[in-house]
Amino acid sequence: xxxxxxRDSKGRPLVAVTGFGIVTSxxxxxxxxxxxxxxxxxxxxxxxxxxxxxxxxxxxxxxxFLDAEPLVAPALSQRFAESAADEAVAQACIGTKGDFPGALxxxxxxxxxxxxxxxxxxxxxxEKGPVTYAVLQRAAxxxxxxALHPYMIFGTVADRIADRFGxxxxxxxxxxxxxxxxxxxxxxxxxxxxxxxxAALCIGTDGSVNPESLIRFSLLSALSTQNDPPxxxxxxxxxxxxxxxxxxxxxxxxxxxxxxxxxxxAKILGYVLGCGEKGDGFHRTRSSPDGAPIIAAIQxxxxxxxxxxxxxxxxxxxxxxxxxxDKMEAMGCMxxxxxRMGAIPISSNKSMIGHTLTAAxxxxxxxxxxxxxxxxxxxxxxxxxxDPAIPLDIVATTRDxxxxxxxxxxxxxxxxxxxxxxxxxxx
Numbered sequence: 001x002x003x004x005x006x007r008d009s010k011g012r013p014l015v016a017v018t019g020f021g022i023v024t025s026x027x028x029x030x031x032x033x034x035x036x037x038x039x040x041x042x043x044x045x046x047x048x049x050x051x052x053x054x055x056x057x058x059x060x061x062x063x064x065f066l067d068a069e070p071l072v073a074p075a076l077s078q079r080f081a082e083s084a085a086d087e088a089v090a091q092a093c094i095g096t097k098g099d100f101p102g103a104l105x106x107x108x109x110x111x112x113x114x115x116x117x118x119x120x121x122x123x124x125x126x127e128k129g130p131v132t133y134a135v136l137q138r139a140a141x142x143x144x145x146x147a148l149h150p151y152m153i154f155g156t157v158a159d160r161i162a163d164r165f166g167x168x169x170x171x172x173x174x175x176x177x178x179x180x181x182x183x184x185x186x187x188x189x190x191x192x193x194x195x196x197x198x199a200a201l202c203i204g205t206d207g208s209v210n211p212e213s214l215i216r217f218s219l220l221s222a223l224s225t226q227n228d229p230p231x232x233x234x235x236x237x238x239x240x241x242x243x244x245x246x247x248x249x250x251x252x253x254x255x256x257x258x259x260x261x262x263x264x265x266a267k268i269l270g271y272v273l274g275c276g277e278k279g280d281g282f283h284r285t286r287s288s289p290d291g292a293p294i295i296a297a298i299q300x301x302x303x304x305x306x307x308x309x310x311x312x313x314x315x316x317x318x319x320x321x322x323x324x325x326d327k328m329e330a331m332g333c334m335x336x337x338x339x340r341m342g343a344i345p346i347s348s349n350k351s352m353i354g355h356t357l358t359a360a361x362x363x364x365x366x367x368x369x370x371x372x373x374x375x376x377x378x379x380x381x382x383x384x385x386x387d388p389a390i391p392l393d394i395v396a397t398t399r400d401x402x403x404x405x406x407x408x409x410x411x412x413x414x415x416x417x418x419x420x421x422x423x424x425x426x427x
Contacts, residue, residue, distance in 0.1 A: 005258075006258045006259040006262070008273065008305075008306060009306030010306065012193045013192060013193055013195070013257045013258060013259065014257075014258035014259075014271055014273075015188075015189045015192050015193065015255050015256070015257070015258065015271060015272045015273075016255070016256050016257070016258040016261045016266075016268040016269075016270070016271055017253055017254065017255060017256075017268070017269045017270045017271065017272065017369055017422075018091070018092040018094065018254045018255075018256050018261050018266040018267065018268060018269060019087075019088040019089060019090070019091035019092025019093075019094065019253070019254035019269070020084075020087070020088045020091065020251065020252060020253045020254065020269065020365075020366045020369060021083065021084035021085060021086065021087025021088035021089075021091070021250075021251065021252045021366075022084055022087070022249070022250070022251045022252075022363060022366045023063060023066070023080050023083045023084050023249045023250050023251075024043060024061065024063065024247065024248075024249035024353045024356065024363060025043030025044065025045075025061035025062060025063055025064075025247060025248070025249065025353055025354070026041065026043040026352065026353055027043075027065075028065065028066070028083055029087055030087065030366070030370065033366075033367075034370050034374070036352070037349055037352060037367065037378040038374075038376055038378050038379075038398045039398075040352070040378075040379045040381045040397065040398065041352065042230075042231035042232075042234075042351075042352045042353075042381060043061045043247070043352060043353050043354070044059055044060065044061045044230045044231050044233060044234060044245050044247070044352070044353070044354050045059065045060075045061075045062070045230050045231070046058055046059055046227070046230055047059060047060050047062060047209070047214075048062075048064065049062055049064070049209065049210075050210070050211050052214075055214065055215070055218065056218055056223070056225045057214060057217075057218050057223040057224065057225055057227065057243075057245075057246075058227045059224075059227050059230040059233055059245060060209045060214070060245060060246040060247065060248075060354060061209075061245060061246065061247030061248065061249075061353045061354030061356070062209050062247075062248060063076075063080065063207070063248050063249055066079050066080065066083060067079070068207070074108075074109075074156060074157055074207075075207070076207020076208075076248065077108055077109060077157050077205045077206055077207040077208075077250070077358075078156075078157045078160055078161070078205075079207070080205045080206070080207055080248065080249055080250035080359070081106065081108075081157060081161050081203050081205040081250045081252065082161065082164065083250065084203060084205070084249075084250040084251050084252035085161060085164075085165060085201060085203055085252040087252070088201070088252040088253060088254050089165060089201070089252075089254065091254075091269075092254040092256075092266060093266065094199065094254060094256075094264075094266070095165055095166060095167075095201075097166075098164065098165060098166040099166040100165045100166050100167045100168070100199070100201055101168065101197075101198065101199050102167065102168060102197040102198065102199030102200045102201060102256075103167055103168055103169045103170075103171070103172065103188075103191060103196075103197055103200055103201070104158060104161060104162050104165070104167035104171040104172065104200075104201045104203070105172045105174070105184040105185075105187040105188045105191075105200060105201070105202045105203070106157065106158045106161060106171065106172065106173055106174070106184060106202075106203040106204075106205065107173075107174055107175065107176075107180030107181045107183060107184040107203065107204040107205065107206075107358045107359065107361070107362065108157045108158065108173050108174075108175060108180075108205060108206075108358060109175065109206050109207070109208045109357065109358045110175050157173070157205070158171035158172070158173040159171060161203065165201060167201055168197070169197075172184075172187060174187070175358060176412055176416040176418070177358075177412030177416045178318070178320075178355070178357055178358070178360055178361075178410060178411065178412035178416070179277075179361055179410035179411060179412040179416045179417055179418040180204055180357075180358040180359075180360075180361060180412070181203075181204025181251065181356075181358060181359050181360055181361030181362030181363065181364075181365070181410065182204075182275075182361025182362070182364075182365065182408070182410040182418035182419070182420055183277065183361065183410075183416075183418050184202045184203060184204055184361070184362060185202045185204075185253060185255070185272060185275070185361065185362065185365055185420060186275040186277060186418060186420070187200075187202070188200030188201075188202040188253075188255045189255060189272050189275055190275070192255060192256070192257050198256060198257045198260040199254065199255065199256045199257070199260070200254075200255045200256075201252065201253075201254060201255075202252065202253045202254075202255055202362065203250060203251070203252040203253075203362060204250060204251055204356075204358055204359040204360070204361055204362025204363065205249075205250035205251075205358065205359050205362075206248050206249070206250070206356050206357045206358040206359040206360075207248050208246070208248060208357055208358070209246050209247075209248050213246065214246060217244075217246065221243070222243055222244060222322060223243045223244060223245065223246065224241075224242050224243040224244065224245050224321065225242060225243065226242060230245075231381075231382075232382050233245050233321075233382075234321045234350055234351045234352070234354055234355075234382065235321055235351060235381075235382035235383065235384075235385075236317065236319035236320065236321045236326055236348035236350060236351050236380050236383075236394075237317075237319060237326050237330070237346075237348070237380065237383065237386075237387060237390050237392065237394050238321075238382060238383055238384065238385050238386065238387060239385045239386065239387040239388070240385045241321045241322065241323060241326060241387075242321075242323070243321065243322050243323075244320040244321050244322050244325075244350065244354065244355040245321070245350075245354035245355065246354055246355060246357070247350070247353045247354025247355055247356040247357075248354075248356055248357075248359070249353065249356050249359055249363060250359050250362070250363070251359060251362035251363040251365065251366045252362070253362065253365060253366065255272065258271070269369055269373065270369040270372050270373065270422055270423065270424055271422065271423045271424075272365075272420060272421075272422060273304075273305035273306070273307060273405075273421045273422065273423045274301045274302060274303070274304035274305025274306070274307060274420065274421035275300075275301055275304055275418070275419070275420055275421075276296075276297045276298065276299065276300025276301030276302070276303070276304055276418070276419045276420075277297060277300065277417065277418045277419075278293045278294075278296040278297040278300060278417050279293060279416050279417060280292070280293040291328055291331045291332045291335060293417050294328060294329065294331070294332035294409075294411060294417055295332045295335045295336060296417075297332075297409075297411075297417035297418065297419045298332055298333065298336045298407065298409065298419050299336055300419070301407065301419035301420060301421050302336070302407070302421060304421070305421040305423075307405060307421055307423075309336055309337045309338070309340065310340065311404075311405050312337070312344060312405050312406070312407050312421075313344075313345075313401075313402070313403045313404055313405050313406065314344060314345045314346065314347070314371065314377050314395075314403055314406055314407075315333060315344055315345070315346040315347075315406070315407045315408075315409065316347065316348075316349070316364050316367060316368045316371070316406055316407070316408040316409070317329060317346050317347060317348040317380075317409055318348070318350075318360075318409040318410055318411045319346075319347075319348025319350055319351070319380065320348075320350055320355050321348075321350060321351070321355075325411065326387075326390060327389065327390065328411075329409060329411065330389075330390040330392055333346070333392070333409075334391075334392075341392060341393075342391055342392065342393055343393055344392075344393060345377050345393050345395045345399055345401070346380075346392050346393060346394055346395065347377055347378055347379060347380045347394070347395040348380045349363075349364060349367050349378055351379075351380045351381045351382055351383075352378075352381055360410060361408070361410035361418060361420070364408050364410070365408055365420060365422065368406040368408045368420075368422045369406075369422055371403050371406055372403050372404065372406060372422060372423070372424045373424075375400060375401060375402055375403055376398055376399070376400050377395050377398065377399045377400075377401065377403065378395070378398060379395050379396055379397050379398050379399075380394050380395055380396060381396075383396040403424075404423060404424045404425075405421065405422070405423050405424075406421070406422045406423075407419060407420075407421055408420045408421075408422060
């Protein structure tokens with residue numbers, strides 16, 4: 001750090017977090033989620049949203065307690081984003097009258113027409129047979145399609161969130177696979193550092209638990225098939241892990257220039273100290289076998305934060321519970337932290353809420369900040385059979401300890417990797 005506590009080691013504005021909100025299958029809001037996470041409670045359950053007979057995977061971490069059309073991913077994603085952003089804005093006491101003084105950066109799922117919309121389009125034309133491409137073309141050209149149209153345009157969720165909160169400038173929608181939520185935060189950090197704005201609303205949201213998504217991931221052999229009991233299926237870093245469990249939810253963070261935040265009397269909840277993003281084109285789903293992009297993303301985040309590996313107190317792992325991801329993440333961490341990695345507590349909340357895909361990086365950012373605030377590391381549940389090939393200090397039960405620096409990892413399909421460093425009060 002420089003002599004000014006409001007600037008980082010590179011002379012840039014410190015980026016403070018003044019509010020955050022969260023919704024997952026564990027509940028709505030910080031209190032419900034933190035209580036459940038630190039109690040080691042799982043939100044993964046048998047899917048009730050749609051029939052699962054004949055499917056290899058019949059479980060997910062769905063959010064079933066908020067009103068929204070359950071089989072329309074944009075509608076769910078919007079509802080989750082609204083819930084998380086309402087909590088974040090209220091906590092920060094900023095933009096409470098629909099006049100947010102900064103831009104919106106929101107990670108949303110890639111938009112595709114799912115079968116409920118396709119069928120609705122066909123029915124709008126009176127079609128009773130197969131939903132062919134020709135039928136969809138006719139439906140798309142029909143004015144009777146107007147009611148469905150907004151839910152099939154990438155960016156619609158961002159437009160509606162921007163209208164609700166009165167953010168400034170063009171809302172930015174992004175999708176960088178499973179690192180999307182972290183990328184949204186990175187974009188907000190960079191905009192504040194450049195002096196383009198003094199505040200940013202950063203959101204990651206995902207409501208993609210629907211039959212098509214479940215089947216697609218199942219065809220990739222990415223999902224756990226250990227359906228009974230549902231809460232025991234996600235087991236990051238365990239030897240008997242067999243795939244991830246789909247989850248959904250959202251998280252929102254209010255980022256501010258620390259100087260501006262203090263000037264308005266805001267309570268600072270933590271800082272985003274560093275961001276690292278590296279990618280590769282090795283494969284659409286697999287990680288590069290040498291781990292180079294993962295290693296580079298972790299190192300880039302530490303370098304950007306001006307933080308040495310020795311200053312990291314815990315790692316909030318991507319930890320999906322797939323055989324390859326957990327192995328590659330462990331390899332990357334060990335390459336950066338060396339022998340010390342065996343003594344750095346590492347945990348994955350995906351063991352309790354599943355993999356929330358586009359929202360994961362933002363949700364895990366909130367968990368990282370709560371870890372710093374409370375000095376408690378939530379557990380990686382279901383860690384009963386350690387993998388001898390992953391010699392890490394996996395937090396199997398909630399651990400109380402001082403935490404001032406957290407590395408939060410987000411690694412996505414296609415080699416899209418983003419890592420963030422969060423901190424408490426600067427030293």
